[in-house]
Amino acid sequence: MPPSETHLSVAEQDSVLRPQRVVGTDVGQLGEMLHGLGYDPLLTPVSGAAEKVRLTGAAMNPKAVGPGDLFVAVSGARAHGADFVRDAVDAGAAAVLTDAAGVDKVREALGYVLPVLQVESVRDAAGPAAAAIYGNTADSGPALFGVTGTNGKTTTSYFLRSLLDQVMSRRQKLTGLIGTIEIAAGQETIPSQLTTPEAVQLHSLMALFRERGVGAAAMEVSSHAITYHRTSGLFYDVAGFTNLTQDHLDLHGSMEEYFEAKAQLFARRRTRTSVITVDDPWGHQMASAASGDVVTLATAGQPAEVDWEVLDVEPSGLGHAFTLHHGRSGERIRTRTGLPGRFNVSNAALAAVMVLESKQAEYSRDEVVEALEQGDPFTISVPGRMQVIGTSPAAIVDFAHNPDAMIRTLEAASEARRGDGRIILVIGAAGERDRSKRPTMGAIAVRMADHVIISDDDPHGEDPAQIREELMSGAQEAVELGELSTVLEEVSPRADAIERAVSSASHDDTIILAGRGHEVYQDFAGERHPIDDRAELREALVRHGFTPLEDSGHQNGGERA
Numbered sequence: 001m002p003p004s005e006t007h008l009s010v011a012e013q014d015s016v017l018r019p020q021r022v023v024g025t026d027v028g029q030l031g032e033m034l035h036g037l038g039y040d041p042l043l044t045p046v047s048g049a050a051e052k053v054r055l056t057g058a059a060m061n062p063k064a065v066g067p068g069d070l071f072v073a074v075s076g077a078r079a080h081g082a083d084f085v086r087d088a089v090d091a092g093a094a095a096v097l098t099d100a101a102g103v104d105k106v107r108e109a110l111g112y113v114l115p116v117l118q119v120e121s122v123r124d125a126a127g128p129a130a131a132a133i134y135g136n137t138a139d140s141g142p143a144l145f146g147v148t149g150t151n152g153k154t155t156t157s158y159f160l161r162s163l164l165d166q167v168m169s170r171r172q173k174l175t176g177l178i179g180t181i182e183i184a185a186g187q188e189t190i191p192s193q194l195t196t197p198e199a200v201q202l203h204s205l206m207a208l209f210r211e212r213g214v215g216a217a218a219m220e221v222s223s224h225a226i227t228y229h230r231t232s233g234l235f236y237d238v239a240g241f242t243n244l245t246q247d248h249l250d251l252h253g254s255m256e257e258y259f260e261a262k263a264q265l266f267a268r269r270r271t272r273t274s275v276i277t278v279d280d281p282w283g284h285q286m287a288s289a290a291s292g293d294v295v296t297l298a299t300a301g302q303p304a305e306v307d308w309e310v311l312d313v314e315p316s317g318l319g320h321a322f323t324l325h326h327g328r329s330g331e332r333i334r335t336r337t338g339l340p341g342r343f344n345v346s347n348a349a350l351a352a353v354m355v356l357e358s359k360q361a362e363y364s365r366d367e368v369v370e371a372l373e374q375g376d377p378f379t380i381s382v383p384g385r386m387q388v389i390g391t392s393p394a395a396i397v398d399f400a401h402n403p404d405a406m407i408r409t410l411e412a413a414s415e416a417r418r419g420d421g422r423i424i425l426v427i428g429a430a431g432e433r434d435r436s437k438r439p440t441m442g443a444i445a446v447r448m449a450d451h452v453i454i455s456d457d458d459p460h461g462e463d464p465a466q467i468r469e470e471l472m473s474g475a476q477e478a479v480e481l482g483e484l485s486t487v488l489e490e491v492s493p494r495a496d497a498i499e500r501a502v503s504s505a506s507h508d509d510t511i512i513l514a515g516r517g518h519e520v521y522q523d524f525a526g527e528r529h530p531i532d533d534r535a536e537l538r539e540a541l542v543r544h545g546f547t548p549l550e551d552s553g554h555q556n557g558g559e560r561a
Helices: 010-016 027-036 081-090 100-110 122-134 153-171 199-212 223-227 255-266 281-289 342-356 365-374 403-415 437-448 464-482 494-503 533-543
Strands: 042-044 057-059 069-072 095-098 116-118 143-148 174-178 182-185 188-191 214-220 236-241 271-277 293-298 308-316 319-326 332-337 387-391 394-398 423-427 451-454 487-490 510-514 521-524 527-530
Touching: 027 042, 027 116, 027 122, 057 122, 057 199, 069 081, 069 122, 081 095, 081 100, 095 100, 095 122, 100 116, 122 199, 143 153, 143 255, 143 342, 153 174, 153 214, 153 342, 153 365, 174 199, 182 199, 199 214, 223 255, 236 255, 236 342, 255 271, 255 281, 271 281, 271 342, 293 342, 308 342, 319 342, 332 342, 332 365, 342 365, 342 403, 387 533, 394 403, 394 533, 403 423, 403 437, 403 510, 423 437, 423 494, 437 451, 437 464, 451 464, 451 494, 464 487, 494 510, 494 533, 510 533
Parallel strands: 057 069, 069 095, 095 116, 143 214, 143 236, 174 214, 236 271, 271 293, 293 308, 394 510, 423 451, 423 510, 451 487
Antiparallel strands: 042 116, 174 182, 182 188, 308 319, 319 332, 387 394, 521 527
């Protein structure tokens, strides 16, 4: 069925991320600033008139360029941004930031009609350039809370914002959110296209936050964003680390390279305070690699020398209550999360400690403790993250799309299993991503669920049947080796797979649709096909005589980064 979001064009999305008032900077001043940061820019032509050109915005996509903008022309996999410089100039670009190859393209297309700043690494320089144009400094904008890790970024960022809302509202300050599902400044939200926007958009957004009175913002920081310098020029008050498990090896090549990408966020020059979850060896390694103020958090009940630990975890409704204990002071804070799954205790604990450890945000520690103990900030609905659509049968939509997330989701379902109820799982795998995890995901599915239906996720440019086959191969091998009784099927398209899952269910069963979460389109070779797992599941439940929960109406869409 059609998605509920309103799809924005590139120009429309960019425009709503921009502040109304920008002081800007001259091209000459921008060049001097970049030189001072070590980028050694070459400004051509060098003339008084060129140096005095005023810049009041920045854009990387030529479709998003507006009058007075710096057009940031980056070399891409298929084309160079400078190939589109005529479009950028027609839209009002006043200058160009690019590399040597881009300079040649600009001069060939336009001659010497506008100034060009040449740097070696355009992506790295784009953030500081945009920061200068929008007047952003480390302490000028909202207190930034960044979350990175393989799993849990989105939920932790929503938990962060919910807690920040409670403590910042007392100071008449708004909060912001930047992530996979949406970008928000106070009550205004738009769907996201990337987990982390490009650097020029982020700095525009920081200026918008400042203009709107946003005092603190939670932000997902993907490894892609760090690798492609999207966070260049930003400074985080607190950054948090959830975990590191196999994912995105198509980009990073190895777990060590993946770790190194994440670790860049926790350098002193990027982040004031780092809160690191140390539930596994990668967490301990990250805590050792981080510089600046480092705070450790243990959430898995393992004895360790840590700053904070989670104790006394007990079931509470669909979720859990738990105690945060500070090892040095002995302080104990009792709080809870209403979301299913022990992993959401970890997400909630990380959010709580990040807010407690902030040195920039405008609130008192007592206000945070009061909100944690009395405000129930972690009982919220996070779109597509363990989102409960029905309770009889239990019907859940989750974004789990890698092996570790699959295990966590299925463990949560197993903990909540009712009597002889079965776990019915629909899974797929995204195309043009790490292929090595597909057989592993298939094997995990049949070992931990009772009925597995393999279907499509986002094939992108790959053959959907081949992706399903790679999942099936791992699942079939695990069934044979383990002599499992798991029902295993392959059903496509995905809507039919969801229908099959619900038609097979009884009231005591648990249905899990994994992999797509909040997304409302499937990408088949560049063509977007509308489908929302939450809406499809809800309608299938009704067709088969079950009663879903009331629709919250929060169904924004987005894409992975």
